[in-house]
Amino acid sequence: MKKFLLFLAGLTALGLLLANLGPMILLGASVWLLYIVFKQFVKSDSTAGKIGWIVVGLIVLSIAVSNVYAVVGVAAAYVLYWIYKNWTSRTQNSTSEKGDDPFTNFEREWADLNK
Template sequence: MRTLLFIVIAGIAGLIVLSTVAPLIGLFLTLALGYYGVRRFLLTDSALGKLGWAVLVLIALSMSISNTPALVGIVAALLLYYAYRGYRKAPEGYEQEDWMID
């Protein structure tokens, strides 16, 4: 029963992660663009340059907010990870035999 439940959860979470690959890539790219813009904003000395980088950061922020389906994909990937980790854990009361001779 435990294996069947794991297979069902893994199948559903895997399909969700696969269906949100494009928004995940878009979220990654827009967050990277925003990070680059913030770094350049902090390093720029001119006021016009700071204004340009601030506009770029705001554009990247609005683009990353529009990738909300990527958050569902991240949650599904975490669910898949924790389900796999819980499945691989030894059941309670199970002792692994020591195969090494003292």
């Protein structure tokens, strides 16, 4: 039952990730552009140049703020990663705890027969 719920949660997280993939790309691009605008602002010597870079920076900042709900996509990617880790660790722990490995059981039985 837990695997089924993890599967449903994974499908939901994958859907959210795919739905927010475009805004996530735009948010990343706008943050990169803000970095470039800031670097150009610092390099600029004239007052008109600085004002121009501030205007461009405000435009790019408005694009970044409009895509801030892309954080939902990042959270969905983290949930998907967590589900994957939980899914794989659960299967490895259950196998090692129960001792259902046929080779381990065979070695144990063979050692008992040789005594």
